[in-house]
Amino acid sequence: MVAQDFTVDLNKPLVFQVGHLGEAYQEWVHQPIASKEGPRFFESDFWEVESLYVIRIFKRQKFLTCTVWWVIPLIWLPVVCWCISMSIRMGHTLPQIALMVVSGIFVWTLLEYTLHRFLFHIKTKSYWGNTMHYLIHGCHHKHPMDGLRLVFPPAATAVLCVPFWNLIKLVSTPSITPALFGGGLLGYVMYDVTHYYLHHGQPKSEVPRNLKKYHLNHHFRIQNKGFGITSSLWDKVFGTLPQSKAAEKNR
Template sequence: MVAHKFTVDLNKPLVFQVGHLGESYQEWVHQPIVSKEGPRFFDSDFWEFLTRTAWWAIPTIWLPVVCWCISMSVRMGHTLPQTALMVAFGIFLWTFVEYVLHRFLFHIETKSYWGNTIHYLLHGCHHKHPMDGLRLVFPPAAAAILCIPVCYFTSILVHILHDDAS
């Protein structure tokens, strides 16, 4: 009996297909399809919309957040040098976190259905469709969802550090 090798139908939404590639996923995802228009990820227009982000949305959304955080820091009584140091540390920390994510999570080798599916959503689509201009940056809706546990963890850490300092 000969096993049938799964092939991805590029005319159908891709996300729930790529998991079926199994061990073939790594080879498939690293053979780029160079076209200006990216593939459809989901059947649902709602979920599809959430995966597409124009580059200019990132500064439009995040610069006001950064400015608000800086203004809150000043209102809390931090001096300009302290605030500048916190901003510089934040830039360093974000750069480091993004490097670690890219190096160790985004390039992990997967073989399972859900591993392949999640990898494709997080970073594999960037390798498969490098010219897709609407999937070059992480979608703000997903970032907002991820901010909840990060903010929670940060508030706990600040609380612990504040109690230790008292």
């Protein structure tokens, strides 16, 4: 039985602690710690050693802020290009390819919003529910500035690509499927790189500066709204656009 007065020890590995919080987990995980130093997840060095090794290497080379984001385009952009080239080899023109890719990106933006709202912010209170949520997204809300665990691990992305590919095969032709999938994958790359930048970049122009403000508002002020990362489009469509501070004061 979960002790209602259980307290998480931040100096110990967190993953197998958070489940004991029970119903108190939701409140705890949405009280962010704005530190660039990430927590230890596991007691076992087998699970923790790889990320610690990366930290040591890049601290010594003073590239700590670049340890994560570049892995995403490095691995997935060649896959995007290969998928698009498949549809080109099957006879589609460049304008047709462009339309497929843009359509794939558009589909991704809806998937991005849906996953963030309904999976990443699912309400949990059981031991394993809390534990799994913390691993998927809770750790990011608790430590939003932890750059090592911000983007999605490539191995997990590869697993999720399989049902996404099969779903596209069901609704499109064999020659359209690769380019449409490539567009969706390109949308994912844009999302993950943008997400990293919104946390660790210092935008100078108005559009990215407003996008950064919009996303950090989701982390530090209104965490049950503002689920869009690359844009606020679907928040506007589905009514989850957060109110401004001025509007809240006038209520």
